[in-house]
Amino acid sequence: MAGRLRTISIPTRLTRRRGPLLDFFVRLVREKPMGTFGAIIVLGLLVTGVSADLLAPYGFNQIHLMDTLQPPSSKYVLGTDQLGRDMLSRVIYGARISMLVGLGAAALDVVVAVLIGMFSGYLGGKVDLFLQRFVDATIVFPHLFFYLAVMAIIGPGLLQVIFVLGILRGIGSSRIIRSAVMGIKQNMYVDSARALGAGTRRILLRHVLPNVAAPTIIVFTVAMGQVIIAEASLSFLGFGIPPPTPSWGGMLSAESRDYMMDAPWMAIWPGLALSLVIYGINMFGDAVRDLIDPRLRGGVGGLGGHGSGRAARALKKKGTAFGRVEKTEK
Amino acid sequence: MRGYLIRRFLLIIPTVLIVSILVFLLSRFVPGNVIDMMVMEMSDLGEAKAAADINEDWIREKLGLDVPIHVQYGRWIGGILTRGDFGASLWTQRPLIDELRRRIPVTFELSLMSLTLGLLIAIPIGVYSATRQDTISDYIGRTFAIVGLSVPNFWVGTMVMVIPAVIWGWSPPVEYIPLVEDPLGNLGQFAIPAVIMGTATSAGLMRMTRTMMLEVLRNDYIRTAWSKGLTERTVILRHALKNASLPLITMLGARIPALLSGAVIMEQIFTLPGMGRLMIQAINVRDYPIISGVNLIMASLVLVCILAVDISYAWLDPRIRYR
Numbered sequence: 001m002a003g004r005l006r007t008i009s010i011p012t013r014l015t016r017r018r019g020p021l022l023d024f025f026v027r028l029v030r031e032k033p034m035g036t037f038g039a040i041i042v043l044g045l046l047v048t049g050v051s052a053d054l055l056a057p058y059g060f061n062q063i064h065l066m067d068t069l070q071p072p073s074s075k076y077v078l079g080t081d082q083l084g085r086d087m088l089s090r091v092i093y094g095a096r097i098s099m100l101v102g103l104g105a106a107a108l109d110v111v112v113a114v115l116i117g118m119f120s121g122y123l124g125g126k127v128d129l130f131l132q133r134f135v136d137a138t139i140v141f142p143h144l145f146f147y148l149a150v151m152a153i154i155g156p157g158l159l160q161v162i163f164v165l166g167i168l169r170g171i172g173s174s175r176i177i178r179s180a181v182m183g184i185k186q187n188m189y190v191d192s193a194r195a196l197g198a199g200t201r202r203i204l205l206r207h208v209l210p211n212v213a214a215p216t217i218i219v220f221t222v223a224m225g226q227v228i229i230a231e232a233s234l235s236f237l238g239f240g241i242p243p244p245t246p247s248w249g250g251m252l253s254a255e256s257r258d259y260m261m262d263a264p265w266m267a268i269w270p271g272l273a274l275s276l277v278i279y280g281i282n283m284f285g286d287a288v289r290d291l292i293d294p295r296l297r298g299g300v301g302g303l304g305g306h307g308s309g310r311a312a313r314a315l316k317k318k319g320t321a322f323g324r325v326e327k328t329e330k
Numbered sequence: 331m332r333g334y335l336i337r338r339f340l341l342i343i344p345t346v347l348i349v350s351i352l353v354f355l356l357s358r359f360v361p362g363n364v365i366d367m368m369v370m371e372m373s374d375l376g377e378a379k380a381a382a383d384i385n386e387d388w389i390r391e392k393l394g395l396d397v398p399i400h401v402q403y404g405r406w407i408g409g410i411l412t413r414g415d416f417g418a419s420l421w422t423q424r425p426l427i428d429e430l431r432r433r434i435p436v437t438f439e440l441s442l443m444s445l446t447l448g449l450l451i452a453i454p455i456g457v458y459s460a461t462r463q464d465t466i467s468d469y470i471g472r473t474f475a476i477v478g479l480s481v482p483n484f485w486v487g488t489m490v491m492v493i494p495a496v497i498w499g500w501s502p503p504v505e506y507i508p509l510v511e512d513p514l515g516n517l518g519q520f521a522i523p524a525v526i527m528g529t530a531t532s533a534g535l536m537r538m539t540r541t542m543m544l545e546v547l548r549n550d551y552i553r554t555a556w557s558k559g560l561t562e563r564t565v566i567l568r569h570a571l572k573n574a575s576l577p578l579i580t581m582l583g584a585r586i587p588a589l590l591s592g593a594v595i596m597e598q599i600f601t602l603p604g605m606g607r608l609m610i611q612a613i614n615v616r617d618y619p620i621i622s623g624v625n626l627i628m629a630s631l632v633l634v635c636i637l638a639v640d641i642s643y644a645w646l647d648p649r650i651r652y653r
Contacts, residue, residue, distance in 0.1 A: 137348035140632045141625060144591035145609055149621050152613040153359050229482050233595060236484045237610060252488050254598075260492045267492045271485030279480035286476075 027291055035287020041280025048092055049099030056089035061244040069263040079265040081256060090246040091269050097247045098228045098277060101162055105227035108166025109173055110220050114212065116170070117177025118204055122185055132178075139172045144233060151239045161240050165227045173219045180215045184208050214292045221285035225278050232274055248274040331651050334644050342637060349629045350410075354403050357393065357622040365389055368420075368616055392420055393618060416626065417619035419612075426623040429608055434627075437593050437604035439509070440527070443520055445589060447528025448535055453571075455532075456539025460547060461566055471536065478533025483592050486526050487599040504601045523596035531589060538581050542574035549573075576647055583639030587632050 029036050048055060057077075064084035072079045078087035120131040138146075150164050184190065185208070193203050232249025234240030241247040243255075251270040260267045368389055390396050397405070409415035416426040459471035495501040502522050507515040546552065547570055555565045594606030601607070605624060612620035644650040 133344040134348055136345045137352060137629075140345065140349060140587065140636070141352075141629045142587040142590035142594075142632060144594045145606075145625055145628050148594070148609055148613055149356055149625050152616070152618075152621055153356065153361070225480075232482060233484060233591075237595070237598060239613060249482075249484070252485060257488065257491070260488070261495050264492055264496050267485075267488050271482070271489065274485065275481045278482070279476065282476055282480055 024291060028287055032287035032290065034283050035290075038280040038283025038285070038287065041276060042284050045095055045099055045102075045277050045280070048095040050096075052093050052096045056086075056092040058086040058089040060090050060093035060246045061085065062089070069259060069266075071263070072265060078269050079263060081251075081263070081266050082259040087265060087269050090251060091248070091273050094246045094248040094251065094270060094273065095277075097158065097241060097245065098231070098274070100158065101165070101231040102224045102228045102281075104162040105165040105169070105231070106220050106223040108162065109170040109223040109227070110216055112167055112170025113173035113177050113219055114209070114216060116174035118181055118208060118212070120174065121178035121181030122200070122204060122208060124182075124185075128178075135171055135174060138168065143168070143230070147230065147234060148237070148239055151234060156239055156242045158241050158245070161231050161234060165230050169223055169227065169230075173223065176215050176219055177212055180212050181208055184211045217292060218285070218289050221281065221288050225281035225285065228274070228281070229278060331644060334650055335641065338637065338640055338644075342633060346630070346633065349633070350407055350626065351403070353622045353626040353629070354406060356625065357618045358395070358399065358402070360393065360395075360618055389420075410626075416623040419620055420617050421615055426620055429620075430605075430627060433603060433605050433608050434631075435509070436506075436602050437590070437597070437606065440520055440524060440593050440596060440602065440604060441589050443524035444527035444531055444592070447524055448531030451529065451532035452535035453539055456536040457543055457566060457571060459536070460540045460543030461562075463544065471540070475533045475536045475540075478530055478536075481530075483526060483530050484595045484599065486530075487523065487596060490522060490526065491599060502600060506601065506603050519600075520602070523600045523602065527589070527592045527596055530592065531585065534585065534588075535578075535582075538578055539574065542577050543570055546570045546574045576643065579639060579643050579646065583636045586635045586639075590628060590632065 028039065062085060064080065064086075066084065067076065067080050068082055068084040070076050070080040070084070076086050076088065078091065080086055081090070116131060116135070120128045120135075146168060147164055150168070151160065154160050154164070190203060190207055193207050198206075231240055232247065232252075235247040235250035236253050238250075238253055238255075241250055243250060248270040252267060256266055365386055369386055387396070395402070406417075409417075414427055416430070418425045419429075455471045455474065459468045462468050491501055503515075503519050507519050509516040552565060552569055555569045560569075590605075593604060594609060596602070597604040597606040598610055605628060609621065609624045611617075612624065
């Protein structure tokens with residue numbers, strides 16, 4: 001039985017021109033210049049985060065008591081803080097924290113969302129009804145209040161932040177996966193699989209899961225930016241990642257604010273780094289969404305307009321006047 | 331319409347029930363070592379009670395942890411429903427309800443000002459951006475939106491505190507000015523955080539407005555309106571914006587939790603005594619009854635707002651209104 005099903009899937013793989021990942025990046029660079037720019041920023045975050053030890057000129061908690069609150073100079077490119085710690089090194093190590101939280105919490109978010117979304121959407125009925133009331137209840141909490149309350153109970157820390165953000169966000173994201181699953185469920189191939197005697201587990205893993213890949217990737221990219229902001233907000237308020245670990249949000253928190261009047265660079269760099277990274281993730285995320293799910297287009301990831309640039313160009317190449325209709329209409 | 335409203339109200343009941351259970355469980359998961367710490371902290375201060383009486387059992391009793399869990403829940407929810415008793419501070423013994431009377435208006439004022447500003451910025455830019463799709467002004471509008479979505483509120487707030495202080499030696503007022511005492515001073519004080527929050531809110535709203543307008547502008551009735559020779563103003567405002575505003579209102583409901591979250595940060599930076607600041611203060615001193623009470627109130631407020639949005643949607647949409 002299993003062998004027969006496997007032979008069916010082979011031809012579809014052969015018809016593909018190139019790998020889906022390569023195809024995606026080729027299209028990204030070709031069609032979405034701003035999305036590519038975003039991707040470069042995201043890549044920059046990952047490289048900085050991974051190789052922080054090599055890039056940072058000093059340790060993140062290396063104190064120079066002789067050089068407190070120094071303005072930017074050749075010795076300390078971005079200046080120093082109230083303990084004489086090099087701002088550049090702290091911003092670089094901060095990238096590592098943002099990267100870990102961004103990837104970790106977004107991944108957890110996706111896992112939780114897919115688990116709840118698949119069961120709720122596929123099983124339907126009472127399970128769905130109950131799970132959805134539970135989901136409804138968690139999303140009415142203003143998220144920062146809820147995160148703060150849970151952080152207050154489990155205590156601050158990197159792993160705690162990743163768990164709280166990932167799980168609580170994932171419950172909300174499950175609605176996107178659920179509606180995708182409900183659509184997939186209607187397809188003939190799900191009925192065929194069931195007719196062939198496939199059990200729920202097999203249908204979910206082999207037929208539903210691969211088809212929710214697109215919304216899952218979108219959930220991941222959106223989550224990545226939002227969890228980084230959420231971690232920074234929590235650390236800013238003093239309940240995220242405890243000092244001396246440099247989190248960009250924590251570096252802007254109340255205890256350093258007293259020194260910012262004398263050393264404004266302390267306020268500038270972490271915020272700038274954070275904004276740049278979020279900007280990059282947003283741009284990249286929009287481009288990803290436009291490329292893999294044309295129905296959701298309309299972001300700003302590309303300069304190609306309402307996601308229809310490619311179709312318009314293709315039609316123009318064929319020599320039809322149709323490609324122009326979009327523009328003349330408005 | 332009546333059927334819709336009844337259904338909408340009935341759906342809210344299980345949600346409220348689960349919200350209350352979640353909040354209730356929140357304060358039940360206080361770990362044991364935290365209770366030990368609280369015993370030490372409270373004995374040091376000796377504020378709440380004579381130091382000798384403060385021990386683990388007393389705190390457990392105060393947190394309601396001394397009886398079985400279903401009794402605890404019944405007692406707690408019963409107190410809220412019958413006496414409006416949302417619990418009291420562990421430290422000051424002051425009931426939460428007294429705090430709420432002073433603090434909810436602050437958060438409400440800040441959120442309302444931000445939302446109004448956000449809409450005032452977002453709708454004109456969003457409409458303009460959509461009608462001039464793919465022109466320079468559209469790109470400027472969209473860039474504004476994506477930058478607004480990327481720059482975190484708390485950084486802008488911090489910069490507003492720091493930069494004017496460094497350059498001109500001026501900083502925003504930190505002492506809260508009540509609305510009834512000095513209306514102008516109060517509005518002036520709320521203006522800065524409201525502008526920051528409003529700009530941030532407008533970014534998302536602008537993108538929604540633009541997307542919705544683009545959807546609507548593709549419709550046949552818009553083409554008909556143009557070919558009838560109507561002015562651009564009439565087509566855009568009466569035919570397009572009116573139809574685009576319906577989905578926008580639903581999305582507005584979904585933005586409310588994010589708006590209230592933003593208020594936590596703004597209240598903290600600009601020292602406004604609202605719900606967010608109460609939450610932070612409560613966490614700092616591990617005042618669990620206040621923490622869960624505040625969460626319950628905030629979630630209920632959001633539920634009420636979403637319900638209001640849904641009702642106004644039903645009232646505005648003739649397809650539901652005349653059913």
